Amino acid sequence: MTDAGELDPPRTSGPRFTTQLLKWVGNKQRMAPEIISFFPDHWETYHEPFLGAGGVLGTLAPQRAIAADALAPLIDIWTMLARDPGRLIAAYAHYRDQFEDHEGKRAVYAAALADYNRAPSGESLVFIARACYGGVIRFRKNDGSMSTPCGAHMPITTTSFASRVHMWHQRVTGTAFYARDFRQSLAEARAGDVVYCDPPYSDSQKILYGAQGFSLQELVAEIDRAKERGVKVLLSIDGTKKSGLKEVLHDFPPTLFEREAAVTVGRAMLRRFQRGGASLEDEVVRDRLLLTY
Numbered sequence: 001m002t003d004a005g006e007l008d009p010p011r012t013s014g015p016r017f018t019t020q021l022l023k024w025v026g027n028k029q030r031m032a033p034e035i036i037s038f039f040p041d042h043w044e045t046y047h048e049p050f051l052g053a054g055g056v057l058g059t060l061a062p063q064r065a066i067a068a069d070a071l072a073p074l075i076d077i078w079t080m081l082a083r084d085p086g087r088l089i090a091a092y093a094h095y096r097d098q099f100e101d102h103e104g105k106r107a108v109y110a111a112a113l114a115d116y117n118r119a120p121s122g123e124s125l126v127f128i129a130r131a132c133y134g135g136v137i138r139f140r141k142n143d144g145s146m147s148t149p150c151g152a153h154m155p156i157t158t159t160s161f162a163s164r165v166h167m168w169h170q171r172v173t174g175t176a177f178y179a180r181d182f183r184q185s186l187a188e189a190r191a192g193d194v195v196y197c198d199p200p201y202s203d204s205q206k207i208l209y210g211a212q213g214f215s216l217q218e219l220v221a222e223i224d225r226a227k228e229r230g231v232k233v234l235l236s237i238d239g240t241k242k243s244g245l246k247e248v249l250h251d252f253p254p255t256l257f258e259r260e261a262a263v264t265v266g267r268a269m270l271r272r273f274q275r276g277g278a279s280l281e282d283e284v285v286r287d288r289l290l291l292t293y
């Protein structure tokens with residue numbers, strides 16, 4: 001691990017954009033201005049290989065970007081957003097317009113989950129990702145089927161969702177979306193590009209987003225190769241899980257990451273869920289942001 005000290009965030013933080021499109025555990029939208037404030041002043045193409053709900057992408061609204069995620073139905077949503085926003089709104093409305101109260105919501109949610117498990121697609125995932133508990137998209141270990149629980153809240157109306165879609169659509173006009181593994185995304189980055197990596201938290205998120213195959217070791221190896229080519233990489237790491245990363249970094253040159261910052265997350269939704277809904281308002285979690293430059 002580099003012995004470079006922790007950075008104070010630069011005084012001017014980046015742009016702020018608080019309207020969320022999807023609920024997704026690990027969403028970085030609230031921290032995005034802080035994260036973006038560490039980006040270099042200029043770059044050619046922005047890459048986000050672990051897109052999730054795109055908190056940083058949406059806030060940055062880059063002119064030229066490539067975004068990807070291993071969960072193909074999630075990329076269906078992004079592709080609809082970019083190319084056919086009306087279809088995305090219709091997919092949401094298909095479920096949301098069927099109920100007005102909580103009882104109706106639970107029945108429709110169960111139907112959406114069954115639709116997803118029969119044929120995984122963005123059309124059902126978009127409603128699930130708004131109506132589920134805390135964005136905790138998770139899958140059963142034995143058969144890979146989605147087991148995401150229904151949230152206690154009332155999902156936003158179709159009108160409200162449509163206005164979010166229009167807002168977000170404007171912000172992704174320069175972005176190409178791909179359903180693929182991070183290795184392919186990182187291998188495509190060229191000198192002068194910037195890559196922001198927000199991988200699944202190595203321990204606690206194993207059953208989330210179907211991320212069982214994720215390897216931090218392989219990610220660090222790809223980052224090393226990208227840096228050699230002149231790519232600038234930022235890596236978010238769960239601040240509470242330092243030891244695993246230290247072991248992985250042991251095999252790499254100590255100069256791989258040159259700086260490190262702490263970024264405030266606020267409440268940790270995942271732990272909140274595991275504690276049966278108990279609020280962790282008091283626990284401020286800090287993510288670490290490692291920079292190769």
Ligand SMILES: C[S@@+](CC[C@H](N)C(=O)[O-])C[C@H]1O[C@@H](n2cnc3c(N)ncnc32)[C@H](O)[C@@H]1O
Pocket residue numbers: 024025026027028029049050051052053054055056068069070071180181182183198199200201209210211213214
């Ligand atoms: C912590 S979340 C990203 C959250 C995102 N920054 C946001 O603001 O919502 C990690 C994402 O990595 C994706 N993922 C898991 N394994 C992957 C892999 N091998 N390659 C690419 N993406 C992967 C998951 O589907 C998930 O959406």
